[in-house]
Amino acid sequence: MNRKDFIKVCSLLGISIPAMGLISSCTSQEKDQNSNQSSKNNTEVLIIGAGAAGLSAAYLLKKQGIGVKILEAKEDFGGRMMVDKSFTDFPLNYGAEWLSNEGWQKDELQKIADKPDAELNNKLFNDFPDQKFYKYSWYDFFKDYIINNLKNDIEYKAIVSQIDYHGEKVKATTENGTVYTAEKLIVTTPPSVLKSKKIAFLPALPKNKLDALDKLNCWGGFRAYVKLKAAIGCDWEEVAYNLHGQKIYYNASYKQDSSNHIVGVIAIGSYADAYHLNQQDLKNHILKELDAKYNNKATPNFLDLTYHNWDKDPYALGSYVSDFQPSTDFENLNNHIDNKLFFAGDSYTNGKQYGKVHIAAQSAKIAVAEILEIS
Ligand SMILES: Cc1cc2nc3c(=O)[nH]c(=O)nc-3n(C[C@H](O)[C@H](O)[C@H](O)COP(=O)(O)OP(=O)(O)OC[C@H]3O[C@@H](n4cnc5c(N)ncnc54)[C@H](O)[C@@H]3O)c2cc1C
Numbered sequence: 175m176n177r178k179d180f181i182k183v184c185s186l187l188g189i190s191i192p193a194m195g196l197i198s199s200c201t202s203q204e205k206d207q208n209s210n211q212s213s214k215n216n217t218e219v220l221i222i223g224a225g226a227a228g229l230s231a232a233y234l235l236k237k238q239g240i241g242v243k244i245l246e247a248k249e250d251f252g253g254r255m256m257v258d259k260s261f262t263d264f265p266l267n268y269g270a271e272w273l274s275n276e277g278w279q280k281d282e283l284q285k286i287a288d289k290p291d292a293e294l295n296n297k298l299f300n301d302f303p304d305q306k307f308y309k310y311s312w313y314d315f316f317k318d319y320i321i322n323n324l325k326n327d328i329e330y331k332a333i334v335s336q337i338d339y340h341g342e343k344v345k346a347t348t349e350n351g352t353v354y355t356a357e358k359l360i361v362t363t364p365p366s367v368l369k370s371k372k373i374a375f376l377p378a379l380p381k382n383k384l385d386a387l388d389k390l391n392c393w394g395g396f397r398a399y400v401k402l403k404a405a406i407g408c409d410w411e412e413v414a415y416n417l418h419g420q421k422i423y424y425n426a427s428y429k430q431d432s433s434n435h436i437v438g439v440i441a442i443g444s445y446a447d448a449y450h451l452n453q454q455d456l457k458n459h460i461l462k463e464l465d466a467k468y469n470n471k472a473t474p475n476f477l478d479l480t481y482h483n484w485d486k487d488p489y490a491l492g493s494y495v496s497d498f499q500p501s502t503d504f505e506n507l508n509n510h511i512d513n514k515l516f517f518a519g520d521s522y523t524n525g526k527q528y529g530k531v532h533i534a535a536q537s538a539k540i541a542v543a544e545i546l547e548i549s
Pocket residue numbers: 222223224225226227228245246247248251252253254255268269270271272273274332333334335362363364367372373395396397484488489490492493494518519520521528529530531532534
């Protein structure tokens with residue numbers, strides 16, 4: 175059995191793959207003597223982004239004894255699993271909230287955590303056709319099951335502005351001039367960030383990758399929660415779902431045993447545009463919409479508002495790829511380049527499934543398997 179077959183069999187059986195001197199020479203940190211840029215050491219694989227894909231990739235690589243370093247632009251991990259825990263007595267999700275049944279395998283959470291026996295059912299309830307967390311969140315799941323082993327491997331406020339993969343090693347440079355060097359690098363930033371050219375690649379990304387990115391219709395995104403003195407009759411109201419995006423009002427407190435009445439507003443795609451307003455106008459706009467729908471009950475019951483505008487988040491620049499993107503458009507998105515530059519995340523897939531947390535984690539698993547296979 176050759177190494178490739180061996181890895182495949184290990185994966186099928188769910189067995190950890192031994193490192194076997196995987197990435198032969200440990201990364202040497204190269205201090206560029208001709209500049210005042212600083213460098214950091216002992217990293218075999220650099221990962222850009224501490225969202226579901228970046229954390230999953232780091233977790234799996236580290237389990238194989240491979241040195242990893244995650245460079246995360248924000249002050250916290252999670253990416254589009256961002257939560258607010260101060261607004262009410264259960265976590266409010268600005269991004270991923272449901273455990274989508276699309277592409278969901280049996281024991282998916284246990285698979286992400288690589289812990290077949292993890293007891294997680296008590297944290298879930300059915301919210302047809304998906305599942306939802308009870309007083310818990312995707313963010314909490316990654317905090318409890320993934321991040322513990324990685325605490326010293328994440329560099330926060332590290333905004334990557336350049337990735338140089340022309341030499342034997344890969345170098346990532348952050349906005350403050352720090353250069354990180356490794357054997358391989360996994361990009362997990364959303365495709366909208368790559369499309370914005372905020373990260374310069376040296377050499378430029380190949381044409382097939384750029385063409386694939388160009389084809390993607392990355393939807394905008396906005397999320398708000400309104401705290402109310404009393405229920406206003408909002409259960410689940412899908413106002414729109416079409417090629418332009420989706421808009422929903424829903425009862426976010428459903429089954430959360432909360433004393434608070436929280437109505438969620440989700441606006442995806444071009445439906446998010448209407449919410450690009452200042453705080454006061456935003457509050458008035460949302461209350462007007464809810465009043466129109468729920469017999470003028472929102473304004474007199476209003477207590478508080480919280481929101482996140484994903485379009486204005488410089489490290490997301492939108493929500494996720496359109497639900498109507500043809501799967502053929504995903505060709506070349508997840509291809510690695512020169513055995514050095516890998517891609518993982520909710521959009522770097524074969525296009526059959528995308529735009530979900532567990533899909534981002536699955537894509538990380540594939541990138542890690544490729545790295546192990548190549549080494
Ligand atoms: C409004 C909304 C609702 C959603 N609802 C659901 C849902 O109900 N269920 C579900 O499964 N999924 C949902 N999703 C999708 C889900 O959140 C994503 O699929 C998943 O979180 C993507 O993970 P990722 O790791 O691919 O990307 P991200 O989470 O975006 O991670 C990328 C990371 O890269 C970092 N980064 C970006 N640029 C740089 C840079 N230059 N330097 C360093 N770091 C950088 C970012 O800060 C981020 O942490 C929703 C998303 C949104 C926005």
